[in-house]
Amino acid sequence: MTTEIHEPDQARLEQTLGQLVVDMGAAMNGALVLIGVDLGLWRALDESGPTTSEQLAARTGLRERYLREWLSAQVASGYLTYEPDNDTFTLSPEHAMALAREDSPVYLAGGLHLISSVYKDRLRITERIRNGEGFGWHEHDPELFVGTEQFFRPGYRANLVDVWLPTLDGVVDKLRAGATVADIGCGHGVSTTLLAQAFPQSTIRGFDYHDGSIARARELAAEEGVDNATFEVASATDFPGSDYDLICYFDCLHDMGDPVGALQYARGALADDGTVMLVEPFARDSLPENLNPVGRMYYAASTVLCTPSSLDQPVALGLGAQAGERRLADVAAEAGFGTFRRATETPFNLVLEARP
Template sequence: MADLSRAMVTLSCALGDRLGLFAAMADGAARSADDIAGRAGADPRYVREWARTLAAGGYLEMEPSGEAFRLPPAYAALLADPGSPFYVGGIARLVPPLAAMVGPVADCFRTGAGLTPGDYPPEMYEATWRMSAKWLRAMLLDQWLPLVPGLDERLSAGARVAHLACGSGTALALLARRFPASRFVGVDRHELNVERARREAADFGVADRVTFTRVAEFADGLSGHHELIMAFDSLHLAADPADVLRRVAGALTPTGVFLLLETQCSTDPRENVGDVAAFLYGTSTLYSVPLSTPGPVVAGMLGLPQPVLTGMCADAGLTAPQRIAAPTPFNVLYQMRRAS
């Protein structure tokens, strides 16, 4: 019952984020369902049932009348303000589109086949855009780049940068705005992501120096030599991660760096337990494994721990992955270079 309850609370959180219900309660005042509905442009009867769900789950405080509800400040920072550094509300919005894929993934269980990015609902990508934009804006320029000595200076002078599985394009748009002398290319297997990335570049006013291309395979389109190549929370989706690393090694300058964000996990599955691991394994079952099947290496979301990456990098001609940050409980940021 606890797990079933959490499932319903998660779906309610997804609704609250999507409809702006949490934002309507962000000031911490006790509000009736009618008041919340009026602020969010929703129907009061639906809002009342939603609020009672989250009050029963401990997310909202219910007034003694049972008719007014309050979002505590700590929860508001997590759920109501996408600009907050603590905001995690968008994560819940991954669950409904993943749940919608249970049928197609069940067929994959029976056949051993895989799926393509276009098989998944657009709402899933919209949720990832929303979440990734937050941490990229907070971390990429001012926290991650300074961890690589000299990188800021080389990008300021003018260099080539590539982003594999570029998603919404936010990372390259941020970099292009900061480093106008450099040139940037993003590749992605999903046309929806490429279209979104092009809009992002236009919105940032950097479309003249950023190019986005749809590719068939993860590292297609990676040509020439780059001062910076990035892959954030995506290498495990490649059908052949080892081949991607070989291609990255061949596309780096002698001073170039590969920034890789991957799942924080152990080589021993007995150590990958608990709520975070269950969430990641479940997401991997419904998304990561289908997208990388029938590749020669179906890593899954927890299939590239540091020791495994170290072996792949050695074979690919890259230095061992150096851990330079752990930005979330889910991830580790590594840097690699061409092996001498």
């Protein structure tokens, strides 16, 4: 038997190589973006307007030769503009919102810490994949936890209180009057603290199985002066308390080995008229519908973060970050919830409501 050999199509080959060069440049420049954050370069550019490399060096106290190369890389990446007549580099207001202004609702630079952690863990994850084993969330390089906090924080700040919660039936009124809330898989507690700040009459309890994350959540809440939020080490199927008015899962249900069991446990911990709020990565219900830049990012993250985390736990369902609304509805129904609907969405998230 002979194998037919097809000559490569030259145009498709050039397209493939071009895509790889673009991706390699993006992967390399991701590190430079973080270097710019760490050295205060983005902030300095935002504050100074058009500037030369010499002016930026004087402003930051850094060596000009390094800065010219860094600035040139950012121009090549489309993050800065360059004016050759006066040799100046400019950060536009739009790019500043994404790269320099940490209080911006679209600040994304910090999320590159998440990607950086994947490179650090790559060899260990490769071996787990080779052996068909999971890789627990707690096993990752600590930079992952920083990156997760910084990636999700802007969206939660912009949407959680003013946009998402009002779409849930009667929940805001309960929170204003004084509700009991459980934030499951709270990580560094950004969502927990935001809820506590917005609704001081309510009691907000954050739970996560990772003790390091809980320690950091307590620190951040203390820095914000929050006194109606508490944090405890507990999993999604053994957190304490009952008669919760609201139980939240922010971008974490799909990481769990047994999401059905987690929701079953939540159903038992809810008040009779309680609500479960699921915030999940945005996804349609089929692969072809998710072939876009957001889907690309989430499928990649799911391969090295979300799915390994699930496969490391009992049941190991491996729901994945691109499960989609229909699959999540099936999980909720299997857990015993009678009502399930999409409350709202953003380009990065689905916000889903489940009731008994």
